[in-house]
Structure formats: C-alpha cells, structure tokens
Amino acid sequence: MERTYRTQVQTHMPLETHGVVVDWNSDVMMIYASTQNTNAVRNEMASVFNLPKSKVRVVCDFMGGGFGAKHSAGSFGPMAANLAKKSGRPVWLMMDRKEEHHSEGNRPNSIQYLKIGAKKDGTLTGIQQRSHGTAGVALGAGVGRIAQILYPCPNFATEQYDVLTNAGPGAAWRAPGNVQGAFGLEQAIDELAEKLNVDPLSYRNQIDKSEVRKVERQRGAKLFDWSRRQPAGSDKGIVKKGLGIGQSTWPRFVTLDSSVEVKIHNDGGVEIRSGVQDIGTGTKTILAQVVAEELGLQVKDITVNIGDTFFPVGPGSGGSVVTGSITPPTRNAAFEAKNALLKLVAKEWKTDSSELFIENGQVSSKKDAGLKMPFKEATKLMQTSQISKIASRSDDYGGFQQPWGLAYGDLGSVQFAEVSVNTETGFVKVDKIVAAHSCGRPLNIGQLESQINGGVIQGVSYALYENRVMDKGTGHMMNANVDQYKVPFSMEIPEIETIIVEEYSALSSTDAYGIGEPANIATAAAIANAVYNAIGVRLYEIPITPSSILKALNKVS
Template identity: 60%
Template sequence: MASYRKLKKSAKKEGKFAALAAALAAPAIGSAAPAATQSLTMPMGIPGVNLKTITREVPTDEPPVLAVNDKLNVLGKRTRRLDAHLKVTGQAKYTYDINLPGMLYGRMYRSPHPHANVKGVDTSAAERYPGVKAIYIIETVMGSAIERDPNHKNPKVQSTGGKFPKVRYAGQPIAAVAATTQQAADEAARLIKVEYELLPFVTDLDDARKPDAPLVYGGKQVSMEESGGGGGAAGGLPQKGNVRGPSTKSMFGGSRGNVEKGFKEAEIIVEGEFRTQVQTHAPLETHGMVADYRPDGLTVYLSTQDTAGARSEMAELFKLPKTQVRVITEFMGGGFGAKYGAGNYGVAATHLSKKTGVPVRIMLDRREEHVAVGNRPNSVQNLRIGAKKDGTLTAMQLTSYGTAGVGLGAGVGWIAETMYLTNPNFKGEQYDVLTNAGPGAAFRAPGAPQGAFALEQLIDELAEKVGVDALALRDKIDKSEMRREQRRVGAERFGWSKRQAPGSSPGVVKRGVGAAQSEWGRFIDMDSSCEVRLHQDGSVEIMSSVQDLGTGIRTVLAQVVAEELGLQPTDVTVRIGDTNYPPGPGSGGSKTTGSITPPARTAAYKVGQQLLTAVAPSMGVAASELAFVGGKIVAKSNAGKSLSFREAAQKLPTQQVSATEKRKDDYGGFFRPGVSFGQSGGIQFVEVSVDTETGYVKVERVVGAHDCGRPINPLALESQINGGILQGISWALYENRHMDRNYGHMMNANLDQYKILGSREVPQIDIIMVEEYTATSSTDALGIAESANVATAAAVANAVYNAIGVRIYELPITPERVLNALAKPKQKLGKV
C-alpha cells in the first residue's frame, strides 16, 4: 500500500475519494505475479426476481462458491452479538475506562474568540497549580484546511514568544495541560492567559459569500487532504474570498451531455432552493485518547474508527517506525465518520506523555465534542429538473454551496448525478464556503442526505406535475432493478396504494405518507487482512486490527469463520481493534464488511484445508472427500465416518496452524480502483402526523427496504438500518447547530439544547432486507450504514407535504417552519 504521506499527497491532487480508492487498490510493491485462476459458477441477482448464475475467473486459492443464504447454516441467520453481554453488564472497556499506573489527566485550553492572532501565551500560573506536571502549546492545528503559508507549522513555538497558529474558530485548541487529577487539569487550563489580536469574523454561510465578508484565510488559497472517512476537496480549484470552487467532477464522472439543450427539450421544469443545516455527530462517547509514550515505543488507547490509519498518522507525526507504535481500540461508543485521525487532542496527549514519561488521558467534554471535532456541513442547493410530459427526464442542473467551517468537503455528493441514469444531461457545480466555525468531517454518507433532500422532493414534484404516482415515475426513470424490487415490496408492506392526495387528510392533526430513495457507492479497502488460527485443543481465533464501532463486524467475522469450519459463531474467538494484529480496514464508508469478510473466509478455508489434510490418513479417505458439518469432520461418501472438530484438531502435527490473507481484487475487476460495480441503496416509506395548530410533526411509522449484497447477520443489519432511520429523523426534525453571529460561539453545544430524537419520538419501524448476489467476492457481502441514513429526511419531507399540501424546503422541519408554510398561499408546482 502507498505510504501514509504519499496517500495524503495523492488525495490532495486527485480529490475526494478518488486518490484514496486508487492507493488502496494498488498492488503492493514487490507483490507476486497474478495467481492462477479457475472458472467458477456463481449465483448472481436477486432471489425470486432475477437470480441466475455467472462464470467468473477466480484465483485457485480462493474458497469454493458459497450457496445462497437459505442453504447455509450460519451466514444469513439472525445472530446475537458476541459482545452483547460485555456491553450490557459494563465489562466492555472503552477509552474512557482505561486507567494505567501513574496516568495523568489532560485538558485543552481553547480560544474563546472565533478569529484572532495569538500574540503571546502565559502558562506560568497554570504551571504553578498543584498537581500540574506538564503543559504543551499547540504547534499545528489539525483538521482544518491548510493555507499556502510557510508559517502554518511552527515547531519551535515557546510559551513566551514566537509565532502561534492563527485562531480561526471559537474552540480552536491553543494549549493542553496534564495534571494528577482531572479537576486539577481543568482548573489549570483556565489559568492559562493568552494575548489576542482580535480579527473580524463570519459564521453564517450567506454572510460569508458576500464580497465584503471578513476573510477566514486572509484571501489565501487553501487545500485540504481527505481523511479515511472522506471529506477534503479536489485540489487546484479557484477561490474567491471565502468561496472555493466549483467542483464539477466526481468519481462517477461529473457533468454529462448538454444541459442547455436538455432544458430546451423539456416540456416541464421543476426547480427549487433547498437548505439543510449543520448537524454535529454527538456520539455517546466523546473523542479521546490515552497516550503512553515510552523509550521503547508509543501505545495509544484511542476512540477511533481506524486503528491502522491512526498508527500510520502517529508514526509520521512523532517520527517513529510503525513497529514502535501500537493503537488499541477494544470498544468505542459511536463514530459516524469523525473518528479517523488522532486529532489535536491525541497529539497533545502524546506530547504531554512524552514530556512526563507517564500515560496521559485526554477525553473531550461535550462542548468540545460539538465545536471542534467535526460536523455534517450545511447546504444551500439550487436544483432544476427538466422532463417531457410523460416524465422522461431531459436535464438536471445542480448548484450547491455549503460550509465545513474552517475545513473543506461541504459538497452534497453525487446522488443527483447517479440516481436516475436515464437522465442524459447533467451539470453539477458544488462550492465550499469558508466560515469561522469548527471544521466539518465525514458523517454517515458524506453529502448524500443533503443531496437526497433536494433531489427526492423535486422528483415527487415532477411526478405530481406529470400526473403519475411518485413510485410509478421512479419505475420509469430509475434503471436499478434492485430499487424497483425494493419499491415493490416496500410499497406492499407499507400500504402505499392507500395514499391520499396532498392536503386531503381531515381534521387539525393531518396524516401523510411519503417515500424517498437512497444509494451509496460500493467501496472496497484493499488494505484489509486478517489471520485465522486453529489450536490443537480445537479452539479457533481470528485476528485483525479492524475496529468494531458498534456496527457488529466482530460478530460478522465469527460467522464467516464458523460457516467455513462447520462451527457456531460462539466457537470462534475474535480479536480485533489492535494494530498488533494484521492491518484491517477503517470502519466507515460502508466498506468494512465488503473488505474484510473475503480475506477472513479465505484464511479460514486455508486453515480448514490444513486440518483436513492432517486427519485424512486416519480417516482413510482423501482430504478432498472430507467436509465440515455441524461441528464435525465428515466423509462425504459415508456420513457415519466422522470426527468431532476437537478430536480432529488433536491430530494436528503442530500446536497450531494458521493462515493470513488480504483482500484480493473483486472477481471481474473494479468499476474503478477500490469501487465495486453498482450501487447499494434502498427506499424509505414514512407516515407522519402534523398538528396544524402547533406545527408539531411526529413520524409515526417507517418501512425501509434495503440491500447490502449477501446479508451476513440480518439482526445486526436491522439494527444498522434502525440507527440510520432514527439519525435521519433526528436531522430532519430536531438537530441544528445555532451560531451566535455577534460572538462566533455555538450557542447549544450540549445535549440539552442541541435537540436529538429521544425514545418518545421513535416510530414503529419495519425493515425488509432484499438479498442480492453480485458474484464479486467469496462472500458477496457489503455494508449498509450509509444508505440506511440517506433517504430518511427526504421521505419525511415528502410525507409532510402529503399531509398538509405545502412543501417545506428547509431543514429541520420545525413547528415554526410548518406554521409559516401553512400561512403562505398554496405553492405552484414547477413551470411549464
């Protein structure tokens, strides 16, 4: 794999996702020649709809073809998570629970000003405070865009002078303190005195776009490398004031056809301006690290989605060989895309540990979590769609502006470009707007929920203008066979045929239904590997640094190994979240399952072949005539001739046998490096009630139909989809970052005033999993986290329109906005 430094430089040049995918898919330097292949017949398609077989050329060392799920014993079966008991009993150890001997506690000092030059930092009072052991002054601010300024990094900063990083948002870190107690560290941090030269600032997207707006980066060009979770922006784009762009390309190409010609051919045009708000990640577990810097190396306990990536970053930052850096994340409490790098807090903790020679823990408080470590950027989108009177699409044009604060990557994704490929003409222009607010970060399908909120509402408007049902129009303009099936089964389960005309619901509390679609790319991280070991006592373990952020990959790995060896998931010990194990992929982008399960199965298969070879002589048959069945090794021609798995393991010639495997190329190749052919997605059906006197919206019921290739654990998948739906409802109706324009502070940086959906707002949820076999790997499995979230807000908005007959174009859909919409004259749909 490309080095971390080369990967970052490549990402800067090639832009969002493309460079990362290319680097991850590149063959290793000095890798062996391509393996010999064999022709295998594999299932492909949707069972009960279009399932067929296809012949693929597959490496000869790959395991045999898996049958479809209903013919398997473990895969595709509802399986309780292996770590469930540990979590509910409090035995699972999170970063916050790490308590090492001699450990110190850290606290960051953060700027109270949104824009300022730092003239001096006085730490003398903090140094004298009882219990304080060390202070570190931030040298480089991570997570923000980088201006082309040679003074951006100031490695020789001292507490009594020198140049300091410029402050660009309230909450930007300036220094960190380590003390013997958390209370001492908190108090000492408050004693740090900083001399500021205050500068004009701007926190509002619309204000920042004005020609006379204060400049966040002084008019200098900026760039930003993408993280493992996405974000960042293409290099070389024009920048005027605080506005950078437009970005006109995507990994799927970007603009196509002739938009001007397409709109001239249109008989119907629908258009609108849509706005979405900033959403902060608000995980239950805040960002944090325990750093233990010793002469023989660095060990960090980090709440991260990517242990291998964090190890590379820490090794580079502290100029250590990777062999001297270990990252451990046994459990973590939510990530959603923002927990990829070490962050300013992690770098500070490590410097403090290096200074003191003992471990240092820094866990962010709730305010820091809101303001400084990521958010879903907001957006203003102008979307225009042209069509014939029969609904045939002729053109689509999208212009968007969004702010990731002092960062980049505030686009609205590629969903308008790729969802409806029957549209021959598309033009997209997406702009980043810099503001004096904390940087954005990847957040569960970066950009896609924003894009779907606009696209799926306008598709509904077009359907009404054409005079057809919204699903019927999608049947006409959507090429995806999978989504066609999802629309069919979802509509039947939901009762879509009973849908009434918009605004026709009687009474004060009106009911309405709506639907919206989602899609997400099938990303594969080629730097995904694991080891499977079988011991003479019959115990089996699998090891990988891949991290389980709560989505269930620990159990999925056990299921894959168990299926291959004829065992149960509880028979497999899973060791993950530690860079002492083979490097696994980061847990994000819905890429984890599709990346790590094929090498897990191959490693288990090779271990199994070693076991069969060892026992074949004693059973009097060839190894090829043996099979793993129900915890036994059985002769295929004589089921009565068998050995228990444990008895068989005792015949191994060594104490253990093992196999280490890494992800191979998809069978049939890639659409582009690291991206499989096709898209995953789904459709959400939503029923709402709207009180027209108070404006209160309640989501009553949701039916979601989704796909993720071969479902490995339907129970965990349902949990994932439930989470995506609830997070989408929360964004649609409640969550909103409020910034004070006069002082530049986030005014609701807590979990009291930053409203999140609670238990009383949870609707009835019904999930339909649709299997799809793509014949692309030995497991044919994919993730589902992103697509489960994308369509929810758009479906809620369409349902609200159906209830009250007035469309709302801005999130969140608050009572105030509902009442304001009802007070306006009825809207006209589109233009003819």
C-alpha cells in the same frame, strides 16, 4: 422545475466523545483510542513523531459511537502523546461535550439550486445542480453525486462550492453529501411528478432503472400500504396525515488493504485476528459467523480478537466498507486453515483430503460414512501448536480492480414515511417508517435491522430536530450541549419496519456488503415529502420545526 433547498449543520454527538489514552514508554507508543480506524491513527501518530509503524500500537476494544468523524488522531492524539513523553506517565485525554460540538466534526450545511427538465411523458432531459455549503475551516461541503446517478439522465451539470468560515471543521457523517443531496433531489422528483400528474411512486418506477430498488418499492409499498395515499392537503381536521417516499443510492466501496489471520490451535480453539475495529455494528459477530460456517463449527466456538494494530491490517469503518472488505479474506483464511487440517486427517486415514469435510464439529468422509473424528481430536494431529493462515482482500471475481480499491454497483434503499402534522401547533410526529434495503448477502438480520433502525432515527433527528445555532455577532455556537442541541427522545421515535432484499452479485466469497450509509440517506427526504402530502405546502428547508410549519401555513392562508 426549479427550486432551492437548504439543509443545516448537523454536528457529531456520539455518546462517547473523541479521546485517547497514550502510554509512551521506551519501546512502544501504546494508544487506546475511541476510533473508527486503528490503522489510520497508527499511521498518523507514527508520521507526526517520526516513528516506525512497528513502534506504535493502537487498540480499540470498544467504542461509544462514531458516525464518520473518528478516523484520525485529531489534535488531541499528538497532544496526549507529547504529554505522555514529557511526564513519563500514561495520559488520558477526552473531549468534553462542548469541545466535541465545536471541534470534532459536523455534517456541513447546504444551499442547493436544482433545475430539472422532463418531457411530457416524464422522460428526464436535463438536471442542473449548484450548491454552496460550509464545513467551517475544512472542506467537504459538497452534496454528493446522488443527483447525477440516482436517475439516468442524458444531460447533467453540477457546481459544488465550499465556503470557508471561522467555525468547527466538517467531517464524514454517515453518507457525507448524499443526505443533503437526497433531501433536495427527492423533493424535486416528487414535485416534478405532481406537475406531470403522476403518482410519485409510479414516476420512480418509470425513471429509476435499478432492479433492486424496483423490488424494494414493490415490497415496501405493499407493507406500507401506499394505496391509501390521498392528494396533498386533502386530509380533514386539525391533525393531518401525510405519506411520502424517498430513495437513495450508495456505492459498494471495498478496500484491498484488509487482512485477517485465522488460527486453529491444537486444543481445538479457533481464533480470528485483525486490526479492524468494531464500532458497535457487529463486526466481531459476523467474522465469527463466517469462520464458523467455513469450519463447520458454532459461532460460540470462535474467539475474535480485533481492533489492534499488532494484528494484520484492517479497514477503517467508513463508507459502509468493512463487511465487503473484511469478510471475504476471513472466509478465505478459514478455508486455507481448514484445508491444512484436513490434510493431516487425510494422512491419518490414508485418504485424500478432497474427500473430507467438516460439519457440526465432526470431520467426516464423503465416501466412507464410518470415518468420523471430532474437530477437537483432529487438531491433536498437529505437529505444531497451531495452524495459522493470513489472507488479504483480493480483486473481485473477474479481476475488477481500481488502484485504490473497488467501488461499483448500488447499495440502494427506498423509505416510506407516515407523518401527523398538527396545523394549530405546527408539531410534526413521524408515525411510521418502512425502510427497504439491500446489501448483497445479509449475514446477520438482527444486526442489519439494528443498523437500519439507527439510520432512520438519525434521519428523523436530521429532518426535525438537530441544528447548530451560531451567534451571528461572535461566531460562537450557542447550543454546544446535549440539552439545547435537540435530538429525538424515545417517544418521538417512530415505528420502524425493515425489509431486507437479498441480492447476489457473485463477486466475492461472501457477497456481503455494509448498510451503514444507505440506512440514513433517504429518511429526511421521505419525511419532507410526507409533510407536504399532509398539509399541501412544501417546505424547502430543514429542520422542519413547528414555527416553520406555521409560517408556511400562514403564507398560504
């Protein structure tokens, strides 16, 4: 089975554009940044201006969206700092919308050639992949390794080329490379299943060895009611319904350069400090949850101060790395602080601290039910104003380590799409997505579902709407705005149902991982497969537009 697939350039378009406020006085360069990585911005600015890191402070209390492009100081950061130094005044520099489209990152396009061989029983024998793409003046147009690792195959070869052009730079964009790669691979697997006369869900059950995705397929197919799927193009009428499936894989990335300080104050207050930023995914909430659970308190009792490089260094928000990197040291620091407090109580009660525990805001004894002390009263036993413990991310249990961090396992997902295609107008409506995902131990179901919803919406946008339009004569982007650069509005967003599959690998003190990347990878592929099932004609290029639907149907007729 040989096919070529094409994906478009998708630009970053967060509600808040890139930008900084820089206040550079004689003592410290103070930077308020819209960033996914406070530590990286600090290090970059310190390097550019030959300053000690201790003389550069980056703060990110809140930010209005970042999907991978906000990891550096960019060109605007040093510009603002130079102006602040020369003027002696704080400088505010934010990109306007046109500059954001042009200069601050995009998901590169791709032209992917795939050749897949299988035996008559469906066993994969070889996968050959060749891709070209452009990240403009930057690199990074590869289509990931999803074709190599999603389905075990004894023979695999890949060539992935960057084509440099005089256009804005590519940047990380929520599962870089893998979204493009999944669009090609998952359509190819569907087409191969059809050649073998096998249902595409059944074929994945045969060739996919992931136990987690097996459960996701089972639960997702039941909720979605996959059994109602009909042969491609068999729906009657002008508006045709179609069902499709797409899968993804993403590594469990962890960085050891992740530290947290937990303080218990002598007035009963508990504080978390870390340089890690919350880009809207709920990092503050899960840190408070982890500490509250460890200390036997309520989430509202915990104060979270993060997003400041004067606190212990935190990981950047990229690669779905934050949860798996920062929650284990948070719990470990809280554990050490709790033990220090319990030793003070044990001394007061003339007992051993190992016999004490904290639950529902009370310090109690395992052996003597009569011994009880409110947490707030226990903190008054301190001889100093606080107990402070700092912990950093350690190797996973068993000592698994790589020099730059950890990457292993599979944060996989399975998504099912239902679409309606009007064969007279070419209009495609995504009616429903069922998204089954796993990310280890789920810490906050509401936040997980919110992230999956966001990933699905971005996947719908990628499949049907977003497209950078360039003038071929001048090389200028023609739709660098929020009017002509199309994204779905509320009426175009489908019903989304999520399934969270819990999976415990017992590798850290929280066993929790991120969901950001997997939430977005499989959506466009599932929609493309559903469109084929609706109209019986396969489209190998996105975005799938009314004109491309009509063109494909006219070719058949």
